[in-house]
Amino acid sequence: MSKVKELGYVVYEVGDLPDWEHFGVELLGMQIGERTGDGFTLRTDEKAHRWIITGGPADDLVATGYEVADDAALDELVGRLRDAGIEVTEGGDALAAARKVERIFTTADPMGNRVELVTGLADAATPFRSAKLLGGFVTGAGGAGHQVLLAHGVSRETYLGFYIDLLGFKVSDIIIEELSPGVVADLIFLHCNGRHHTVAFGDLPSPKSSHHFMVEVTDIRDVGMAYDRCLDAKQPFEMTLGMHPNDHMFSFYVRTPSGFSVEYGWGGLIIDDETWEVKTLDKLNSWGHRPPEVVAGLYAAALTPHEEAAR
Numbered sequence: 001m002s003k004v005k006e007l008g009y010v011v012y013e014v015g016d017l018p019d020w021e022h023f024g025v026e027l028l029g030m031q032i033g034e035r036t037g038d039g040f041t042l043r044t045d046e047k048a049h050r051w052i053i054t055g056g057p058a059d060d061l062v063a064t065g066y067e068v069a070d071d072a073a074l075d076e077l078v079g080r081l082r083d084a085g086i087e088v089t090e091g092g093d094a095l096a097a098a099r100k101v102e103r104i105f106t107t108a109d110p111m112g113n114r115v116e117l118v119t120g121l122a123d124a125a126t127p128f129r130s131a132k133l134l135g136g137f138v139t140g141a142g143g144a145g146h147q148v149l150l151a152h153g154v155s156r157e158t159y160l161g162f163y164i165d166l167l168g169f170k171v172s173d174i175i176i177e178e179l180s181p182g183v184v185a186d187l188i189f190l191h192c193n194g195r196h197h198t199v200a201f202g203d204l205p206s207p208k209s210s211h212h213f214m215v216e217v218t219d220i221r222d223v224g225m226a227y228d229r230c231l232d233a234k235q236p237f238e239m240t241l242g243m244h245p246n247d248h249m250f251s252f253y254v255r256t257p258s259g260f261s262v263e264y265g266w267g268g269l270i271i272d273d274e275t276w277e278v279k280t281l282d283k284l285n286s287w288g289h290r291p292p293e294v295v296a297g298l299y300a301a302a303l304t305p306h307e308e309a310a311r
């Protein structure tokens with residue numbers, strides 16, 4: 001069955017373009033791809049772009065580009081979606097040029113998230129170079145990273161019907177944790193290549209489409225250095241350093257200027273469908289990933305009166 005091969009790019013619509021440029025380049029260590037008429041693009045590897053940032057009021061994810069292996073696979077995938085009664089539109093030359101892909105079709109998932117099915121995401125004319133990283137970002141066969149999207153009350157059966165039965169994703173695992181009495185996080189993680197998950201879904205308390213996007217680095221020191229850059233810039237954190245029990249990602253979560261988060265990680269698990277067993281886990285975190293208020297409270301409690309006065 002033809003299927004999605006990898007997450008190629010995401011498109012965000014953001015209210016504060018200069019703050020986003022600072023966030024992407026100076027804090028995360030990405031590289032500007034190009035200036036566009038309504039924003040800019042960001043690179044994390046040899047590809048022309050991985051994040052397309054456009055100015056606008058949404059402050060949210062507005063599209064995800066999923067790459068398919070070749071023309072035949074794309075045609076088969078589009079046919080399967082249409083046979084299932086799902087509207088799919090050919091993107092046209094202008095959109096293909098803006099996304100720097102060979103072919104593009106657009107559709108929407110059951111939550112209304114715009115999905116772009118593409119072939120041939122172009123390479124940039126120059127090698128990738130980060131002004132901040134010691135190593136690089138982990139992309140390649142695992143695609144640009146992973147993202148966690150909000151289900152917003154759409155049933156799991158409905159969105160899995162789209163992502164598994166039509167796009168060809170497979171379940172990696174499920175995590176169900178009671179965070180506090182009556183408040184249960186229930187996330188399902190899906191993969192389309194060796195990366196443990198490319199997309200996950202859950203009902204979390206957020207009005208956004210996106211909870212977070214994860215970028216992974218090759219050198220663990222770059223996680224610590226990005227953490228320091230975000231601290232120094234007083235960029236709000238969502239979670240401190242920690243690790244997930246399913247994909248083993250060592251990471252922290254920092255808020256983007258649009259309010260949703262970026263997970264900045266290292267060491268994510270690569271899985272093999274031949275041997276992988278789907279499990280249901282009962283913890284989102286093996287350790288860490290604490291709310292930043294815990295650390296802020298400890299620092300505040302440790303300050304001497306002199307330091308307090310100097311703040």
Ligand SMILES: [Fe+2]
Pocket residue numbers: 146148212214263
């Ligand atoms: Fe994540």
